[in-house]
Amino acid sequence: MNYEGVLTKMQTENGSPIQYYLVFENDFLNVNQLLDKKISINFLRYQCLNCGLQKKIYRQGYCYDCFYSIPQAADWVINPEKSKAHLGIEERDLDYEKRVQLQPHVVYLANSSSIKVGVTRKTQIPTRWIDQGAHEAIEIVEVPNRYLAGITEVALKDHLSDKTNWRSMLKNDIKDEDLALWRNNLRQYIPAEAAEYFIENNVETNLQFPVLQYPLKPKTLNLEKSPFYEGVLKGIKGQYLLFADDTVFNVRGNEGYVVSITVN
Known part of the structure; x- marks a missing residue:
């Protein structure tokens, strides 16, 4: 299965455990269903959450010009x-x-x-x-x-x-x-x-988070330095995806990044 779209913070439903969803323009993904599965994340390009242009993300999913002009980032x-x-x-x-x-x-x-x-x-x-x-x-x-x-x-x-x-x-x-x-x-x-x-x-x-295994020494996935990553998903907490090799990926910290996600 392959999903592609611009990242925004995961949507959630409180429950036992909390349910997480990645929502794209034409599709959505229940992330809880990916636990214990191998997934890959491939960074494709930027897309500002405000103007929609392919411009480098500055902060909070916005390009530099939008971040310093829109009320959502005041x-x-x-x-x-x-x-x-x-x-x-x-x-x-x-x-x-x-x-x-x-x-x-x-x-x-x-x-x-x-x-x-x-x-x-x-x-x-x-x-x-x-x-x-x-x-x-x-x-x-x-x-x-x-x-x-x-x-x-x-x-x-x-x-x-x-x-x-x-x-x-x-x-x-x-x-x-x-x-x-x-x-x-x-x-x-x-x-x-x-x-x-x-x-x-x-x-x-x-609150109860869907985590099978917590990382011992969390290391952050940086899509700009490592545009392709593959690993086994072991948990979701906050806005982070937690992987078996202690890699953690902050979805909200990568808003405005267009990615392809493949579930193996």
Whole structure:
């Protein structure tokens, strides 16, 4: 079987285990069905996810020109505390910024390599946690806009990380934590503007990833340096494909790359 298309982040369905799908323009692939099978990945060319042109990908699946012009890649996306739509101030496209920023957002704790704090739109729960490879997570506050979530995250970052150690996450070098206890202990650091939105009576969500074998020493597949790779798929976690030889492939990190995938 052969599949060809431009890579975008895998779509997911929460379950036991989580189901993963690679979606192309005219086809899709249930990646879970490929576990224990030999597959090959062949890098063909670039295709910007915004303009569709065959231009070298700069970041997040976009070419250089699109990355510095479209609202989907503006600074507030990575740094939500810089959101200004609630003030009616435009950064790149106010209509788009209002649609995305002025909706319920959640500040959460997720345990993927260690406990980290993060922000996402309410509609992206639990997708965001799955993409980060978190085996457990819990909401702390639910606020009406992205700015309030952003300033809450900044305040909590003084007391725990906002980063994931991807190697530890992929090796499954993790331990269970009492996230409800962490949530309650962090309540005192929530900014006054967001304090009324604290969530008191929720429980953590546990996630199960389809992994048969975790890598001992993960090594990243770089399609630019190694445009052809073949290996036996042993697992899927976060947005990574895990192979028997400890090679790991970050699908989301290769958005905008057109590939051919062959299942042997």
